[in-house]
Amino acid sequence: MIARIATESQYRLDDEAAAQLNELDNEAVAAVDGGDEDRFHEVFEQMLDLVRREGSPLGDDELEESDVILPPPDISFVEAGSEFTGEGLIPD
Amino acid sequence: MPGMGGRMSVVIKSKINKLLDRAEDPSETLEYSYQKQMELLQNVKKGIADVVTSKKRLQLQQQKLEQQVVKLDTQARQALSQGREDLARTALERKQFAQGELQSLDQQVAELESQQAGLIEKEQKLRSKIDQFRTKKEVIKAQYSAAEASVKISEAASGVGEEMADVGMAMQRALDKTEDMRARAGAMDELEAAGAFDDNLALGSGSTDDIDRELHQLTSQSEVDEDLERLKAELGSGSAPPQQELGSGGEQERPA
Numbered sequence: 320m321i322a323r324i325a326t327e328s329q330y331r332l333d334d335e336a337a338a339q340l341n342e343l344d345n346e347a348v349a350a351v352d353g354g355d356e357d358r359f360h361e362v363f364e365q366m367l368d369l370v371r372r373e374g375s376p377l378g379d380d381e382l383e384e385s386d387v388i389l390p391p392p393d394i395s396f397v398e399a400g401s402e403f404t405g406e407g408l409i410p411d
Numbered sequence: 412m413p414g415m416g417g418r419m420s421v422v423i424k425s426k427i428n429k430l431l432d433r434a435e436d437p438s439e440t441l442e443y444s445y446q447k448q449m450e451l452l453q454n455v456k457k458g459i460a461d462v463v464t465s466k467k468r469l470q471l472q473q474q475k476l477e478q479q480v481v482k483l484d485t486q487a488r489q490a491l492s493q494g495r496e497d498l499a500r501t502a503l504e505r506k507q508f509a510q511g512e513l514q515s516l517d518q519q520v521a522e523l524e525s526q527q528a529g530l531i532e533k534e535q536k537l538r539s540k541i542d543q544f545r546t547k548k549e550v551i552k553a554q555y556s557a558a559e560a561s562v563k564i565s566e567a568a569s570g571v572g573e574e575m576a577d578v579g580m581a582m583q584r585a586l587d588k589t590e591d592m593r594a595r596a597g598a599m600d601e602l603e604a605a606g607a608f609d610d611n612l613a614l615g616s617g618s619t620d621d622i623d624r625e626l627h628q629l630t631s632q633s634e635v636d637e638d639l640e641r642l643k644a645e646l647g648s649g650s651a652p653p654q655q656e657l658g659s660g661g662e663q664e665r666p667a
Contacts, residue, residue: 326581379540382543382544382570384569391580391584
C-alpha cells in the first residue's frame with residue numbers, strides 16, 4: 320500500500336503495517352466520535368510514527384498515486400472531525 | 412474515504428481526466444499538462460518568497476525590540492541614579508514586557524524558518540516529479556498508440572497531480588500561519604504607536620496612563636523587583652540622592 324502524509328511525503332507500506340494503520344485509523348475515528356481530543360492526537364501521532372518508521376519513502380522519480388492520504392501532521396481536532404468519520408481514512 | 416489531501420487531488424485529477432477526454436491528440440495533452448505543472452512550480456516559488464518576506468519583517472521587529480530592551484535598561488539605571496525609583500520601575504516594567512514580546516517573536520521566526528525549509532524541500536520534490544513526467548511524456552509519445560497513450564498519461568498525470576495538490580496544501584497552511592503572525596505583528600505596531608515602547612519615559616508627567624496601568628497588569632511584579640534590586644546593587648545605591656532634585660510629578664505614581 321502507498322500512504323502519503325499530507326504536506327510531507329509518500330511511503331510504501333507492507334501488508335502488516337497497512338493492517339496496523341487500519342486499526343489505528345479506526346481508533347482515531349472512535350476518539351473523534353467520542354470528542355476525546357487528547358486521545359485523538361495520541362492515536363494520530365502513532366499513525367504518523369508507524370508510517371515513518373515502517374514505510375520506505377518513495378523516490379522523487381516515482382509517479383504513483385497514494386492508496387491512503389493521512390492529513391497534515393499539524394491537523395487540528397476540528398479539522399480531524401471531517402477526516403476521521405465513518406470508516407476513517409481506510410475503508411474497512 | 413481519502414483524506415483531506417485526497418479530496419484535493421481528486422479535484423485536480425478529475426480536471427485532468429476531463430482534459431484527457433476532450434483532447435484529440437495525446438501529445439498535445441501531455442504538453443499542456445506539463446506546462447500547467449511548470450506554472451504551479453512558479454507559484455510555489457512565490458509562496459516561499461512570501462514566507463521569507465514575513466520572516467524578514469519579524470526579524471526587523473526583533474532588532475527594534477532588542478534595542479528597546481537595552482535603552483529601557485539604561486533609562487532605568489539613569490532614573491535610579493537620580494533617585495527616581497518610580498521611573499526606574501516603570502522603565503523596567505516596559506523592559507519586561509518587551510522581553511516577553513521578544514520571546515514570542517523568537518518562536519515565530521523559528522516556525523517560519525522551518526516552514527521555509529519544508530516548502531523548499533517540497534519544491535524540489537515536485538520539480539523531480541515534473542522532470543520525471545517530462546521524461547515519461549517523451550517515452551509515451553514515441554512508443555504508444557493514441558489509445559494506449561491516454562491510459563499511461565492518466566497514470567503519470569495522477570501521480571504528479573497528487574504531488575501538486577499536496578504542495579498546494581503545504582503552501583496554503585504555511586501562508587495561513589504567516590497571516591496570523593502578520594496580524595499579530597500589526598497589533599504590536601499599534602501598541603508601539605500608542606506609546607508602550609515610547610522612547611521618552613514621560614519624566615515628570617506625574618500620572619500613569621492607560622498603557623502604564625496595562626503594563627502593570629501584564630508584567631510580573633516580582634521580576635521587576637528583582638531587576639530593580641540588581642540595578643541598585645550595580646549602582647551601589649541605597650544612598651540615593653534626595654528626590655526633590657528632580658522636580659515634581661512622578662512621585663505620586665508610586666503606591667505608598
